[in-house]
Amino acid sequence: MNTLPATMYSVVLNHGGYSGTALEPTIKDASDWLSEAELPVPSPGPGQVLIRLRAASVNPSDMHFIKGEYGQPRVKGAPAGFEGCGDVVATGAGAETLQDQRVAFVAAGSGAWAEYVVTQGQMCIPLRPDISDEDGASQIVNPLTAMAMVDLARNDGDAFVISAANSQLGKLMCSLGRDLGLSPIALVRRPETVQPLKELGAVEVLVTSDPKIKDHFASISTNMKPRVFLDAVADQLSEQLFCAMPNGARWVIYGKLSSEMPQLTQSGQMIFMSKRIEGFWLTRWMMSTPPAEQMRVVAEVQARFADGRWKTDVSERLRLSEVVPNLASALKKSDGKVIITP
Numbered sequence: 001m002n003t004l005p006a007t008m009y010s011v012v013l014n015h016g017g018y019s020g021t022a023l024e025p026t027i028k029d030a031s032d033w034l035s036e037a038e039l040p041v042p043s044p045g046p047g048q049v050l051i052r053l054r055a056a057s058v059n060p061s062d063m064h065f066i067k068g069e070y071g072q073p074r075v076k077g078a079p080a081g082f083e084g085c086g087d088v089v090a091t092g093a094g095a096e097t098l099q100d101q102r103v104a105f106v107a108a109g110s111g112a113w114a115e116y117v118v119t120q121g122q123m124c125i126p127l128r129p130d131i132s133d134e135d136g137a138s139q140i141v142n143p144l145t146a147m148a149m150v151d152l153a154r155n156d157g158d159a160f161v162i163s164a165a166n167s168q169l170g171k172l173m174c175s176l177g178r179d180l181g182l183s184p185i186a187l188v189r190r191p192e193t194v195q196p197l198k199e200l201g202a203v204e205v206l207v208t209s210d211p212k213i214k215d216h217f218a219s220i221s222t223n224m225k226p227r228v229f230l231d232a233v234a235d236q237l238s239e240q241l242f243c244a245m246p247n248g249a250r251w252v253i254y255g256k257l258s259s260e261m262p263q264l265t266q267s268g269q270m271i272f273m274s275k276r277i278e279g280f281w282l283t284r285w286m287m288s289t290p291p292a293e294q295m296r297v298v299a300e301v302q303a304r305f306a307d308g309r310w311k312t313d314v315s316e317r318l319r320l321s322e323v324v325p326n327l328a329s330a331l332k333k334s335d336g337k338v339i340i341t342p
Helices: 060-066 141-154 168-179 191-200 213-224 236-243 268-272 282-288 291-306 320-330
Strands: 007-013 034-040 048-057 083-091 102-106 116-120 124-126 159-162 183-188 204-207 228-231 250-253 276-279 314-319 337-341
Touching: 007 320, 034 320, 048 102, 083 116, 102 116, 141 159, 141 168, 141 228, 141 282, 141 291, 159 168, 168 183, 168 191, 183 191, 183 213, 191 204, 204 213, 213 236, 228 236, 236 250, 314 320, 320 337
Parallel strands: 159 183, 159 228, 183 204, 228 250, 250 276, 314 337
Antiparallel strands: 007 034, 048 083, 048 116, 048 337, 083 102, 102 124
């Protein structure tokens, strides 16, 4: 085992459990939710690994989690952060094959916003040497979700709808859809993002603030017949667009960027048009998808980053010591991902 320090610098949660709220994944002041702490370096148990952090990424799910709005409870005083990249410096029984490897990981038991992280070996992906640390730190949550959801969409036809399409995940899905010969229909907030998304692969791009968006979407839906709506916003407009989709349409909700609680206005569509509303959670996909299929998806994801088809757009880089004072302002930059380094 490598010689390890006794303690580590960490960004930890101020609160435990759930908050009972369902707000947007934004914060005004990170100190409301996070603090700095010096914690003991954890030891890996059976099937676990200890990772020395190289880089961690910040996703909307992290913001929901620190605010107590995610699907698993907070542990007060534990490090925050779900996803990152680092070097395996110690292993528990059963995870020895990962020793000394550089891996992408999803944290389980000890969050990613710390100098050292413990997680399950099965939540790690060894990285090719031609993958950068920043791409490695963003290798799982968005890319695997993009691959899994576009796979889901293409089983129901060529056209599919993506909300929040200018997000890192939305961009990945647009380009993947193009490469697979599909027709992504993108929804965005800002007009200036329309052309870049068309260049990435979106066949149609609609601006959600357009007062005629419902009419435009209804026309597109009639012509292109999209039957899968991959939605990270889940507001009333989402419900209205879903109602304009054809028979057999599926509204797949994988995020909650809006604090608005939508009402179901045409419930008869579920009965008479065989429509469905469902959720997607990557953790469940990783637990339920056969290993061979996961490896196929992982290999494709890494190949896309290695050859430049995909890349991580970085809007801000923060050291761990800069997270609490600067995270809120960094997250205001909407065209890339915040990356945290030790």
